Amino acid sequence: xxxxxxxxxxxxxxxxxxxxxxxxxxxxxxxxxxxxxxxxxxxxxxxxxxxxxxxxxxxxxxxxxxxxxxxxxxxxxxxxxxxxxxxxxxxxxxxxxxxxxxxxxxxxxxxxxxxxxxxxxxxxxxxxxxxxxxxxxxxxxxxxxxxxxxxxxxxxxxxxxxxxxxxxxxxxxxxxxxxxxxxxxxxxxxxxxxxxxxxxxxxxxxxxxxxxxxxxxxxxxxxxxxxxxx
Amino acid sequence: xxxxxxxxxxxxxxxxxxxxxxxxxxxxxxxxxxxxxxxxxxxxxxxxxxxxxxxxxxxxxxxxxxxxxxxxxxxxxxxxxxxxxxxxxxxxxxxxxxxxxxxxxxxxxxxxxxxxxxxxxxxxxxxxxxxxxxxxxxxxxxxx
Numbered sequence: 367x368x369x370x371x372x373x374x375x376x377x378x379x380x381x382x383x384x385x386x387x388x389x390x391x392x393x394x395x396x397x398x399x400x401x402x403x404x405x406x407x408x409x410x411x412x413x414x415x416x417x418x419x420x421x422x423x424x425x426x427x428x429x430x431x432x433x434x435x436x437x438x439x440x441x442x443x444x445x446x447x448x449x450x451x452x453x454x455x456x457x458x459x460x461x462x463x464x465x466x467x468x469x470x471x472x473x474x475x476x477x478x479x480x481x482x483x484x485x486x487x488x489x490x491x492x493x494x495x496x497x498x499x500x501x502x503x504x505x506x507x508x509x510x511x512x513x514x515x516x517x518x519x520x521x522x523x524x525x526x527x528x529x530x531x532x533x534x535x536x537x538x539x540x541x542x543x544x545x546x547x548x549x550x551x552x553x554x555x556x557x558x559x560x561x562x563x564x565x566x567x568x569x570x571x572x573x574x575x576x577x578x579x580x581x582x583x584x585x586x587x588x589x590x591x592x593x594x595x596x
Numbered sequence: 597x598x599x600x601x602x603x604x605x606x607x608x609x610x611x612x613x614x615x616x617x618x619x620x621x622x623x624x625x626x627x628x629x630x631x632x633x634x635x636x637x638x639x640x641x642x643x644x645x646x647x648x649x650x651x652x653x654x655x656x657x658x659x660x661x662x663x664x665x666x667x668x669x670x671x672x673x674x675x676x677x678x679x680x681x682x683x684x685x686x687x688x689x690x691x692x693x694x695x696x697x698x699x700x701x702x703x704x705x706x707x708x709x710x711x712x713x714x715x716x717x718x719x720x721x722x723x724x725x726x727x728x729x730x731x732x733x734x735x736x737x738x739x740x
Contacts, residue, residue, distance in 0.1 A: 373604035374611065425665035426735040428713055444733075463712035468738065483713050483735055485667060499712060499737075504690040506717040508729065526726060542693065549684075549695055564725055566688045566717065587686065587693045594725040 427493055428483035430503070430573055431476060439476060439498075441484075450492045451484050458486075462500040475500055479573045503571035505581070507531060511588075514559050521586075523565055532580040533567055535559075539583045546593040554588070564589040656680050657720040657728040664732050668709060669739045675705045679720040679728070686719040686727070709736040 427449055429441030439451040453473065462471040476482060481503040486496040509525035519535045535541070535556050542551040543558055565588055569581035659677040662668070675687055678701045685703055687694045691710045696703065707716065714734050719727035 370600055370604040373601060374608040376608065380608070380612065424667050425663070426667055426713075426733075427665060428733060428735075444731075466711045468711060485735070485737075497737075499735075501712045504713075504715050506688055506690075506715055506731065508686075508688070508717065508719060508727065510725070526729065544695055549697060551693065551695060564721075564727075566686055566693065566719065568688065568690050584690065585688075585693070587688060587695075589684075589686070589695075589721070589725075591725065593684070594721070 424485075425488065426483045426485045427488065428481070428501070428503075430576065431478055431480045431482060434476060434478060439482070439495075441482060447491065451482075451498070452492060452494045453498070454494070458495045458498060460498050460500075463502070468499070471500055473498075481571065481573055503573060504584070505569050505571045506566065507569070508564070508566045511559060511561050511563050511565050514561060516556070519556055521559055521565075521583075523567065530579060531567075533569065533583040533586070534580070535586075536582050540585045541588070542586065543588045544590065544593065546590055546596065551587065559586075559588065562591045564591070564594075656683070656722055657718065657730060659718065659730055659732070662732065662734050665735070667735045667737055669737065670709070671736060671738070672706055672708045673734060675707060675716070675718060675732075676703075677718065678702045680722040682722070684721040686721070687716060688719070689714055689716045709734065711736055711738060 427441070427443060429443035429449060431439055432442050432448065433440040437453050437455075439453060441449050441451060443449055458473075460471040460473055460475065462469050462475065476498065481501055483499050483501055484493050484495045484497070485499075486494045507523070507525050507529075509523045509529075509531075511521050512524050512530075513522035515521070521533050521535065523531050523533060525531070541554050541556070541559070543554040544551055565586055567581075567583055567587075568585040569583055572578040572581070657677065657679045659675065661676045662673055679685060679698055681698060681701055683698045685694075685696050685698055685705065687696075687705050687707050689707055689709075691714075692708050694705055694707055696705055712735065714736060716732045716734065717729060718732070719729045721727045
C-alpha cells in the first residue's frame with residue numbers, strides 16, 4: 367500500500383512539474399501580448415503626436431519688420447510681441463505677393479517697415495525661416511458709426527474696445543448694407559451711412575505709423591441698428 | 597506492472613493536472629485584477645473631468661478651425677465654430693464678407709482666400725449689437 371502512495375505522489379509531482387512551465391507560459395505570453403499591444407498603442411500615439419506637431423509647425427507668423435541684422439530679422443506682430451526670424455542664407459527663400467501672385471524676391475527687399483509673413487519651425491518667439499513673404503497688411507475693425515460727415519466724406523467709428531477711428535470713404539471704397547429681412551448684402555452709396563449703425567471695416571495698415579487713427583476705407587459692411595430692435 | 601500500480605500512476609497524473617489547473621486559474625485571476633480595471637477607471641475619471649472643465653468655460657463664440665496662423669494650399673476655407681443659437685455671424689475678410697444666422701449652435705461658413713495673408717474677423721451678434729469677436733490670420737500659399 368505504501369508503495370502505491372509513493373507512486374501517486376511521485377507521478378503527481380512529475381506531472382505537475384512537467385505541465386507547470388506549459389501553463390505558466392500562457393500567462394507570460396498573455397502579458398507579453400498585452401505589453402506588445404500597449405507598446406503599439408503608445409507608438410501610434412507618439413506617431414500621431416509627431417504628425418500633429420508637424421501640422422502645428424506648418425504655421426506662419428506675420429508682422430512689421432523692426433530691425434534687419436545679419437542672419438536675423440525682428441518683427442512686431444499684431445499682438446505687439448517681438449519675434450526673432452532666423453535667416454539661413456542657403457535655406458531661406460524670399461518671395462513677394464504681387465496682385466495675387468507669388469513672385470521670387472530677395473533678402474535685400476526686406477527693410478525696416480516692411481510687412482512680412484514667415485513660414486518655418488517656431489520655438490518660443492524665434493522662427494527659423496524656410497520662406498519669407500513680403501505682403502500687404504490689412505486691418506479689420508468693427509464698431510458703431512458715431513458721426514457721418516457729408517462734407518469731407520468721412521465717418522467716425524468707435525470700436526468695442528473704445529478706440530476711435532476716422533474712415534475716409536473714397537470712390538473705390540466698397541460699401542454694403544445688410545438687408546435685415548433677407549440677410550443679403552446690397553451695395554450702397556455714402557448717403558445710406560447713418561449714425562448708430564454697426565460697421566465692419568477693412569482698411570490697409572499704415573506701416574510707417576501703426577498707431578494711426580485715420581484710414582482710407584477699402585470695405586464697409588453696415589448692419590442697420592433696426593436689426594437689433596426686431 | 598499490476599493493476600494497482602497503473603491506478604496509482606493514473607491518480608498521480610490526475611493530481612498533477614489538478615495542481616496545474618489551480619495554478620493557471622490563480623495566475624489568470626491575478627492578471628485580470630491587476631491590469632484591466634485600473635486603467636479603465638483612470639480613463640473614465642479623466643473624461644468626466646475634461647467634460648466638466650469644458651462646460652464651465654464655454655463661451656458664446658468658439659472657433660474649432662482653422663487654427664490661427666494656419667498655412668492653406670486651397671483658395672477657400674471653412675470656418676467651423678459654435679455660437680449661441682440664432683446668432684448673426686459676420687465673417688469679414690479683405691476679399692469677401694458673409695452674413696449668416698445660425699439655426700443651431702454650430703456653424704460652418706466657407707470663405708474664399710486671397711494669395712498671401714488673409715485676416716478674417718468672425719463676429720457673433722446674439723443678444724445685443726455688441727458682438728463677440730475673434731480674428732484669425734490664415735495664409736494661402738498655392739502649391740506649385
